[in-house]
Amino acid sequence: xxxxxxxxxxxxxxxxxxxxxxxxxxxxxxxxxxxxxxxxxxxxxxxxxxxxxxxxxxxxxxxxxxxxxxxxxxxxxxxxxxxxxxxxxxxxxxxxxxxxxxxxxxxxxxxxxxxxxxxxxxxxxxxxxxxxxxxxxxxxxxxxxxxxxxxxxxxxxxxxxxxxxxxxxxxxxxxxxxxxxxxxxxxxxxxxxxxxxxxxxxxxxxxxxxxxxxxxxxxxxxxxxxxxxxxxxxxxxxxxxxxxxxxxxxxxxxxxxxxxxxxxxxxxxxxxxxxxxxxxxxxxxxxxxxxxxxxxxxxxxxxxxxxxxxxxxxxxxxxxxxxxxxxxxxxxxxxxxxxxxxxxxxxxxxxxxxxxxxxxxxxxxxxxxxxxxxxxxxxxxxxxxxxxxxxxxxxxxxxxxxxxxxxxxxxxxxxxxxxxxxxxxxxxxxxxxxxxxxxxxxxxxxxxxxxxxxxxxxxxxxxxxxxxxxxxxxxxxxxxxxxxxxxxxxxxxxxxxxxxxxxxxxxxxxxxxxxxxxxxxxxxxxxxxxxxxxxxxxxxxxxxxxxxxxxxxxxxxxxxxxxxxxxxxxxxxxxxxxxxxxxxxxxxxxxxxxxxxxxxxxxxxxxxxxxxxxxxxxxxxxxx
Numbered sequence: 001x002x003x004x005x006x007x008x009x010x011x012x013x014x015x016x017x018x019x020x021x022x023x024x025x026x027x028x029x030x031x032x033x034x035x036x037x038x039x040x041x042x043x044x045x046x047x048x049x050x051x052x053x054x055x056x057x058x059x060x061x062x063x064x065x066x067x068x069x070x071x072x073x074x075x076x077x078x079x080x081x082x083x084x085x086x087x088x089x090x091x092x093x094x095x096x097x098x099x100x101x102x103x104x105x106x107x108x109x110x111x112x113x114x115x116x117x118x119x120x121x122x123x124x125x126x127x128x129x130x131x132x133x134x135x136x137x138x139x140x141x142x143x144x145x146x147x148x149x150x151x152x153x154x155x156x157x158x159x160x161x162x163x164x165x166x167x168x169x170x171x172x173x174x175x176x177x178x179x180x181x182x183x184x185x186x187x188x189x190x191x192x193x194x195x196x197x198x199x200x201x202x203x204x205x206x207x208x209x210x211x212x213x214x215x216x217x218x219x220x221x222x223x224x225x226x227x228x229x230x231x232x233x234x235x236x237x238x239x240x241x242x243x244x245x246x247x248x249x250x251x252x253x254x255x256x257x258x259x260x261x262x263x264x265x266x267x268x269x270x271x272x273x274x275x276x277x278x279x280x281x282x283x284x285x286x287x288x289x290x291x292x293x294x295x296x297x298x299x300x301x302x303x304x305x306x307x308x309x310x311x312x313x314x315x316x317x318x319x320x321x322x323x324x325x326x327x328x329x330x331x332x333x334x335x336x337x338x339x340x341x342x343x344x345x346x347x348x349x350x351x352x353x354x355x356x357x358x359x360x361x362x363x364x365x366x367x368x369x370x371x372x373x374x375x376x377x378x379x380x381x382x383x384x385x386x387x388x389x390x391x392x393x394x395x396x397x398x399x400x401x402x403x404x405x406x407x408x409x410x411x412x413x414x415x416x417x418x419x420x421x422x423x424x425x426x427x428x429x430x431x432x433x434x435x436x437x438x439x440x441x442x443x444x445x446x447x448x449x450x451x452x453x454x455x456x457x458x459x460x461x462x463x464x465x466x467x468x469x470x471x472x473x474x475x476x477x478x479x480x481x482x483x484x485x486x487x488x489x490x491x492x493x494x495x496x497x498x499x500x501x502x503x504x505x506x507x508x509x510x511x512x513x514x515x516x517x518x519x520x521x522x523x524x525x526x527x528x529x530x531x532x533x534x535x536x537x538x539x540x541x542x543x544x545x546x547x548x549x550x551x552x553x554x555x556x557x558x559x560x561x562x563x564x565x566x567x568x569x570x571x572x573x574x575x576x577x578x579x580x581x582x583x584x585x586x587x588x589x590x591x592x593x594x595x596x597x598x599x600x601x602x603x604x605x606x607x608x609x610x611x612x613x614x615x616x617x618x619x620x621x622x623x624x
Contacts, residue, residue: 002317003287010042010296012273013198013230015086015144017042017297020290021311022233024277024301025090025147030350031305031331032076035357038083039304040311042297045147046080049089049138053130055103055123056093056155065137077142086144088200091134091189093127095155096164097240105158105165105172111240124171127155128184132192139197146197148189148229151204152248153238156182160221163211175217183224190228200275201225202233205262208244215262219269226270233299234263234276242531245334249302250279251532252327253412253503257285263295275299281325281415283314305331306345320425324418326610328526335528344611345419347618359622362387366451366624369394371440371591374402375610376602377456378423379617384454384624385430392433392448394440400424402458403603409479410504419610442594452597452624455588456617459581459603466492468553472575475501486573487511490558492550494521498578499533499542506540513570515548515560581607 001007007019023039025047026032037044050056052063064073080087096104102116103123110116119127135146150156158164159181165172171181189199205218222232236259237248250258259278267274277299280286286298303310306325313322328344329335343349348357366389370381373395385391399405404420407413427434438444445453461474475497478485482505489505491498494516502512514521514537521544522533537544547563559569581603588604601616602608608616 001315002319003283003314005291006283006287006298007315008290010273012145014196015198017086019311019315020297021286022088022275022297022299023085023304024299026301026305026331030352032079033308033348033352033357034079034082035308036304037079037081037085039085039308040083040315041085041300041304043088043145044080044083044085045088045090046076046143047090049091049134051091051093051127051130051134052137053093053123053127055101055119055127056095056130057100058094058098065134065141070141073141088145088147089135089138089143090147090149090202091131091138092149093131093155095158097153104155105167118167121169121171124181124184128181128188131185132188135189135197135199136192139193144198145200145230146189146193147200147202147233148186149202150182151202151235151237153204153207153240153244156185157204157207157213157238160217161207161209161213163207163209163213175220179221179224182221186225186228198231199229200231200233201229202235204236204238204248205234205259205266206236206247207238207241208236208247209238209241212238215265219266222266223270226272229272231273231275231297232266232270234259234266234274234295235278236262242334243535246528246532246535249329249332250327251329251529252415253500253532253536254279256281256414257289260289260294263289267293267295273297277301279327281327281418283310283319283322286314302327302329302331305343305349308346320422322422324415324422326415326419328609328611329528330526330611332528335526337527340526340611342611344609345614347614355618359383359386362389362624365389367449368392368452368454368621368624369440369445369448369450370454370456371445372402372456372458372602372604373397373400373434373436374456374458374602374613375404375420375423376458376613376617377402377454378427379614380454380456380601380621381432382423382426382430383618383621385432387622387624389624390433391431392435392450393427394435394438394444396437396439398437400427400434400436403476406476406479409482410500412500412504416610442591445591445594450596452599453591453594454620455591455598455600455604456602457584457588457604459583459607461577462580462582463577464492464579466550466553469577471553471555472577475576475578478574478576482508485510488572489513489574489576490515490570490572491576491578492553492558493578493580494518494544494546495578495580496522496529496533497580498576499537501576501578502542503533503536503540506537506542512540513543513545513572515550515558515570516544516546517549519546521546583607
């Protein structure tokens with residue numbers, strides 16, 4: 001086995017885990033699919049098990065172990081046990097984050113507009129009892145262990161954090177005071193569940209908020225808790241603080257394994273097992289973390305959403321068959337304000353009622369031609385091939401990948417690069433007849449005599465009618481030679497392509513100015529990605545000018561006017577056009593002259609994202 005260290009057993013208190021992988025908590029709205037529960041993790045964590053104290057009810061939610069909730073909790077527990085994994089209950093109190101009646105360290109108004117009442121000394125003792133009682137209820141109910149959720153900005157972290165806890169009594173101020181209530185809870189849990197029941201504890205090593213908890217104090221707290229717990233779960237961020245939330249689930253612009261640096265230090269200072277979460281995307285990464293002694297276990301979140309068979313494929317030495325998560329974060333409800341919650345690479349997520357776990361063979365095997373080898377074309381070809389159709393794929397360039405090919409020129413696009421390579425590998429191992437460096441024509445297609453033709457010829461860069469446009473270069477053409485660009489670069493267009501290219505150039509030390517005609521940048525991205533791009537643009541020291549209408553370009557100068565009509569010019573070494581893409585519709589329409597059924601998918605219909613390409617391709621090809 002290639003990933004031996006990842007699949008070594010480990011004993012945690014009374015439980016023997018048969019591998020080093022924990023399925024991180026992710027629940028609600030269709031994310032808890034049976035295939036994810038059968039993923040093969042040593043432990044599945046059921047999230048959102050609230051303590052039974054009335055101050056801890058998340059949006060008024062019920063006690064999961066109360067009389068009329070037991071049946072629902074039992075069903076969830078049985079689902080989480082489906083694959084033979086141990087099941088852990090994530091125990092927490094939401095604290096000040098509530099819309100109905102909120103309680104926290106201080107009297108204040110939260111960002112949801114709810115008045116927060118400071119918890120009294122008596123209530124704090126009651127809540128500590130409640131943590132213990134809820135864990136005991138979980139134990140009696142059949143959970144194999146509990147994870148105390150003391151991170152991500154919930155009640156316990158609120159007391160630990162000097163940025164949040166402003167109390168003047170014995171529960172605020174110094175570290176010794178701020179840790180008093182959290183330690184009360186930990187000790188009460190151990191007292192009530194007994195010595196043989198495994199207790200895990202999640203912490204945020206960095207809050208990502210101003211004046212937040214320092215890592216040194218987090219480490220101190222872990223060492224204080226060590227006598228009462230069996231494992232520590234290392235994370236970062238604050239769930240309800242949006243900047244903190246973007247680091248809790250790191251974006252595609254961040255590195256992989258973002259929290260290992262904290263786990264390494266913790267591992268050196270305590271004797272109990274350490275588990276780490278945070279953009280651990282590949283079996284190689286996970287195995288190396290264990291092998292190098294940086295942590296004892298890894299927790300996988302979005303990786304198991306993208307491919308619920310991640311663990312099984314890794315165990316079978318089939319890492320190349322794992323569908324890579326591209327860290328788009330659209331599986332998070334708030335990323336798109338709930339308007340487009342999805343997984344870009346797992347079409348079935350949230351659609352289990354009409355997207356089956358496995359494709360069924362087609363009753364009538366057909367001859368299918370796919371025109372275009374980008375993500376939509378490759379996905380359609382793979383789906384049609386899996387259903388038993390004879391598939392021929394034409395790609396006019398000498399390689400597959402389409403616009404994903406530009407991921408080779410941007411180090412931050414490592415996830416898209418992995419996804420491109422995954423699709424190409426799946427194409428090459430299939431029986432699909434691939435014609436590279438060959439442009440499809442109606443004559444060539446007629447010679448194949450297809451039953452169905454799928455057109456996926458993508459989009460092309462839009463070059464606006466600006467005087468002197470010939471003195472600029474399109475962003476897609478500039479990407480491969482980014483290192484050769486001059487020191488001062490002006491990018492016309494502040495959409496996703498322009499912002500991402502600006503960040504990449506900024507990281508290379510270049511001085512970049514973005515000129516955007518609209519009043520805001522990257523207006524078509526998710527709420528999550530808006531925050532991420534703004535943060536990275538600042539860190540890359542990119543100058544952003546909005547409401548800037550460019551009216552002329554010279555060889556080394558750009559002229560523009562602002563919203564008031566005032567005229568400006570910028571001197572530079574290179575000028576990049578990033579004003580978006582346009583569908584290749586007219587070229588696609590030409591294929592409708594064919595004497596067979598013709599379909600258009602992907603960017604040649606409407607320019608979209610990976611999610612749109614995958615859904616277009618799957619919905620069509622699965623029904624041919």
